[in-house]
Amino acid sequence: MTLPIGFVVDLDPKTRLVDGGRALLGGAPTTHLLRLTPRARALFSGRTLRVRDAASALLAERLLELAIAHPRIDELPPIEDARCTYVIPVRDRPQQLERLLASILPGSEVIVVDDASEDPRSVAAVAARHDARLIVLPRNLGPAGARNAGLRAVRTPFVAFVDSDVVLDKDTVPTLLRHFADPRTAAAVPRITGLRTPESRTWLGRYESARSSLDLGERPASVRPGSYVSWVSTACLVARVSAIGDGFDERMRVGEDVDFVWRTVAAGRRVRFEPSVAAAHEHRARLRPWFLRKAEYGTGAHPLAVRHPQSVAPAVFAPWSAAITVTLLAQRRWSVPLAAAIGGVTAYRISRKLDIEDSAAVALRLTAGGAASALLQTGALLTRHWWPVTAVAATIFPRVRRAAALAAVADVVLEYARGGVELDPVRYAAARRLDDIAYGAGVWFSAIRGRSAAALRPQLKPVSSRRKEVSRRAARPADSSSSHSS
Structure with missing residues (x-):
């Protein structure tokens, strides 16, 4: 599968030209x-x-594969057959369905899948008003089963799965379809933002607008396990029908979207996150349903660990970054000097592998970035994934109390430093901790029920020092080679 003539890629915002412009560092x-x-x-x-x-x-293919560059969406060549069917799973919620269908471009082919609504006539009436095809399921199958039922009825090359509590911009799906000029792209998703409603102005609504679990930020990405965008929601997802097989795992009521993406990537396909377009999602903004939904997200951890044991770890450390983290958590007089020494040795080793101009400065930036990432992941472990253990240990060990308090404060400070928070720090911090408690409780519940700690174990990933050479065929036109480091 070859990229077509006219396909355009831009270097990722964090990819750097190094060695006097003779090399690219990123991915x-x-x-x-x-x-x-x-x-x-x-x-x-x-x-x-x-x-x-x-x-x-x-x-260009090499740059995409390494996530050093991403497609420039506004200049991609049009695809030959862009026919797309919208598949909308719904259970009751006729008002939300009405709102969504009104936002879909007129003339589009739409399939509404009624997943055993308690009031099916209301759903049927809304579908009829918008000339949507209706499929009624006799029993509730959940999101995965409802989407698959709609997928089986699709006769177009592309399908757009859209949840009923979403509102689409007119350009969202047409823009995502442009990604399929890349023949390896199987799916593309927009940024999921918060829908403006009266409830979105509550303190929880404003928290969700700033820190929604579904909002993955402004940076485009090739979605893959372990990356800065390692999963995406299927609240809105456009897919190539021929590339997604039977669709979603109907045994999963939660986490089926993550499983779908990871299976797609494992099959050698690409999944694109395109934040230049958005779909507005109606977030839960009342405490009880919001808290329960966050906990429900956490219960998907164990089923994902069973299916994708190498991808579901709550944190991933290189040996050297794990050593720095443990050293600093010890909170001894020697902790900072020893952590600095470990970082210095790591930077020296990386600089020797790079073999470029200013290798020392580049190596220091890489080491500092790796150390910062390790500390942020450790903070998330303490306050989110491991909070039950942290809560117990904090009553006994002052060092655990200090580490947890620092992690909780740093989390809020960093969020405010990024901007866009329309909530005072006290209520934001309260919402953030409730978010962590709910999600972590769900993870622990699923781990206990599954009798496995796989979803709670961090992964220690050794740094490969082996240089990977590009094959001769790839090297002939570009004569490029790559090495990699943590």
Whole structure:
């Protein structure tokens, strides 16, 4: 599968030109150093690469595969057959369904799947008003089963799964369809933002607007386990029908969207997160349903651990970053000097592997970034995934109390530093801790019920020092090679 002529990619915002412009440093989940020959560098216009021939197609494919670059959505060539069917699973909620159907472009093919509503006539009336095809399920199958029932009725090349509590912008689905100019792309999703409603102005509503579990930020991504966008919600997802097989695992009532994405990626396909367009989701904003929904999210952890044991770890550490974390958690006089020494040795080893100009400065930035990531993950473990253990240990050990308090305060400070929070720090902090308690409780409940701690165990991932050379076929047009580090 080759990228078509006219396909355009831009370097990821965090990809850096190093070694005097002779190499690219970036990627996810692993940081890669991609060396470029003069011929390869000549294919770029600034930070943009346009596919014009076989050489540029191979280089663009390499950049996409390493997540060093992403498609420039507004310049992608149109696909030949962009026919798409909307599949909307719903159980009651006729008002939300009415609102969603009104936001879909007129003339679109729409299938509403009634997942055993208590008042099916109301759902049927809404579907009829909008000329949507209605499929009524005799018993409740859950989101996965309802989506699959609709998928089996789709006769177009593409399908858009949209939840009934979502409102679409007119450009959302048409824009996502442009990603399928890449023949390896199986699915694409927009950014999920909060829908403005009277309830969204409550303190929980404002918290969700700033820190929704479904809002994955402003940075485009190739979705894959361990990356900065490792999963996406199917509140709105456009997929290539021929690439998704039978769809979702109907045995899963929670986490079926994460499982779907990870299986798709494991099959060698790409899933794109495109934040330039959005779908507005009506978040729960009343305490009890909001809390229960967060806990429900957590209960998907164990089923995912069974299906994807290498992808579900709550934190991933390299040995050196784990050593720094443990050293600082000890809170001794020697902790900071020893952590600095470990970081220094790590930076020195990385700089020797890079073999580029200013390798020491680049290595220091990589090491500092890795250490910061490890500390943030540790804070999340203490306050979210492991909070029951933290709560008990904090009553006994002052060091645990200090570490947990620092993690909780840092979490709020960093969120305010990013901006966009329309809630005072006290209520924001309260909502954040309730969020952590609910989700963590769900994780522990699923782990106990499944009699496995797999969803609670961090992963220690050794750093590979082996240099990976690009195959001769790929090297011929671009003559590039890559190495990688944590």
